[in-house]
Amino acid sequence: KMAAVASSLVSYGSDSDSENESESGNGAQKVDPDAVAHLQPLKSSTITALAALNSAPEVAVKEDVETGVHLDPALKEVTYNPKYETMFAPEFGPTNPFRSKQMSAPRNMLSGYAEPAHVNDFMFEQQRRTFSTFGYALDPSVDTSAVSSSSYIGAVEEAEKNKGLMAFETGAKKTEKRKKVKGGDASDIDSFLGPWAKYQDERDGAKPSEDEQKELDEILAKRQKRGKNEEEAPAEEKTVLHVKDAYDYQGRSYLHVPQDVGINLRSAEVPDKCYLPKKQLHVWTGHTKGVSAIRLFPVSGHLLLSCSMDCKIKLWEVYNDRRCVRTFIGHSKAVRDVSFNNSGTQFLSAAYDRYLKLWDSETGQCIARFTNKKVPYCVKFNPDEDKQQLFVAGMSDKKIVQVPDRDNKVVLIDNKK
Template identity: 60%
Template sequence: MSSLLELRNYGSESDNEEVSNDDFVQHLKPIKSGEIIGNELKLVVAPEVTSTKELDERRHIDPLQKEIKYNPKYEELFAPVQGPQKPQSKYHEVQRNILSGHVEEAHFSAFDFEAQRRTFTTYGYAVDPSISGNPDDGRRYVGNTSAAEETSGITVFETKTKQELPSKRKKDSNYDASDIDGFKGPWAKYSNEQSIMKPTEDEQRELDEILAKRQKRGKQTDDKPIEEKTLLHINDAYDYQGRSFLHIPQDVGINLKSPDPPEKCFMPKKLIHTWKGHNKGVSAIRWFPLSGHLMLSCSMDTKVKLWEVYNSRRCVRTYMGHKQAVRDACFNNTGSQFLSAGYDRFIKLWDTETGDCVSRFTSRKIPYCIKFNPDEEKQNLFVAGTSDKKIVCWDIRSGEIAQEYDRHLGAVNTITFIDENRRFVSTSDDKSLRVWEWDIPVDFKYIADPSMHSMPAVTLSPNKKWLACQSMDNKIVIFSALDRFKMNRKKTFTGHMVAGYACTLDFSPDMSYLVSGDADGKAYVWDWKTTKLYQKWKAHDDVCIGILWHPHETSKIATAGWDGLIKYWD
């Protein structure tokens, strides 16, 4: 009361003036803000407030309303917007203990979890965490359940007499560092610990079959190779001197034994022969080494065929031994044997003359490309690029893997020997090019650029200086095959469409032209020096997958297509 009186008399001229009760009540009457009574400005303790009844009676206008059918007052127009009614949903009925709702209490507290972990480490058992329940109802245990039953599942934190405690698990330890073979140190296993063993090959095969049945894929494909057969199509396999069809003919008007290429090459103008015999698309064609008087073709109809290039141009022999399409083939240096790689995961070595299958090789992965080592002293070795990112080197004599080059990050597409066969270049689906020293399983050169695409076909130039690579962005890019393996940015051949197909390419023997097939079945010829596109023509009804310039002819080209035909152009 005294404070109010002091406030009332603040600034009064008469300090000793007494205030009566009536005056005090008069001062407590509600007055408007800033109202002057007498000569003094009065302080408003409780200003006027709009009653809730007035708020309810006031008409509220929706701010989104476009049309009003009465004249509202200023207060109505600028009144605060009413909020929505409290929604009657079950969300509000939940007894929430966190912002987003209700969370049940955790099954294990941190201490319980640590207790069970330590108990399992020490005694070998713990409460099964996958079920809930009270200890009185009986709990299930994991691990050494017999010990848990004997001790009623006591934990390491519970004190019991020594007789009631379970025996601690013992380690089969050996800390004797001088014992080289038997030393186990801290890695020793517990005496009753069961180690998981890998299944044997037979067990793994059974497991694969069971999984395949569950996935309704049918049985696992039988990995056993089928019996190889061969079919000779000509009667005169041997001439009057006892020479087989592998003998290089000398009556064809050209010296096929000449080591020198033709001096000047010309572009082909017309189709001179078509070899028919494959039921499905041809995958690859290969000239007989050095002479080119025979041609090997492998196809998606699982067959490999040998054709005459001169005289009557007959099919000489058919080799049948793959269960699925044949991807690649490769002659050895003399042409007496060749390899075929199929999608049935087998690589087979054939005798060209007799048609016998000499041996079979498999790493249980699809071989995409195969190459004999061209070195005369290493003709017993060949390399295969596989679908599991590896390049595998096999020894024909032992039938075993001699070396593995495992650095690629995608399936290996091509292998090309360079530098007098001391090195080889590989390309892969990982869009890189790697250079390897023979027999050293670490690539010493790795070429990858963000602008590069995968290069599924690579050819070495006749002068051994350049690598022509078919790039998946519809270009042929050139790399130096000598020291630095640098891309030649000035030499890029374009105009064809090969995206998605491993269309091979080849040089003319005098290195004046570069030829390639494409996805539309066309054949293309570029000038090597100027990179100008000289000629293109429709060669096949489907993809022109293979193209080869004859090593001794000036203008003869063989093309292979997915229409099953091999065509010869001059």
């Protein structure tokens, strides 16, 4: 390239010389050849020497000096997987000549270097107290699954004497397992026991020992003295009316079927279409404990009877203001079930105080009470119109009893037929 530039400059100078000569022929001055000497092309040897010249010194780069990536010795977490040479490479930099050997040692606390160990706090405290009390403890560097004399440190003879008793243990360690009765051969189906075999020291009888029998006799004697086995007297019956007037201007009570609710409640016809309930209309509140049963008034369903674990029975309005009309109180324990008769003028209640009681729905008076010293679970009137004085009850002794109202006697029904 340098030669091409020089030749072009020379040709440019020759052209100018020819022009000057032509002009000199016409009377112009001649150009001095020394003035254009710098425009002459350079020799090939000179051009080659200039191209090989490099004045920048050779400098070693960082990649040539460092052989790999170095880690900080104080680093606790590495985000990549380094090689072995990188992990154990020597540290760079000068050392402090004034630091002693103890100060130069790696440490993570004031007194030295503590390695974290996977030891439970309770296990550590148990071994510490055992060593301070008995003079021995389990060796943490030895597998403790097979306990032997080499598994302990400190007073090994004391450990063998106490059979490895720890600080929080009350007696010697039981190394022997309970032996089971041999189950026989698996091919013999009748005599083979397998994993269901009993222990050799297992007792089959459930008879209490002499000490246990004395305690049971004392408990039974105390219960008899307190009168637990005696028949409990029936609770006093009373009622509370929650509305101002029990009768309207025509002398009708709340048992009268209302006609101002927009529905004909006296109709016995079955509706053509029935729908599932889709929204909540009302919530009745008044019982202090769980409600065990609810019963609608027969035919019309304009009243609602509920019994609860708070020993009370309440009668509610289903339409209009949905008030609590009357409360019936007469049981000393939770009421389990209630049931209306066909007309709704009377209802029965069964409670855990072992009493069945017949109530008047309009006045709240308790008409009769029945008991056979068993807990009634459910009660129901006879569905026949001419037998409304009879009802049946399911008792806790798995029997059904029939109670005639006229004699106030309990008659057992043969439920096998």
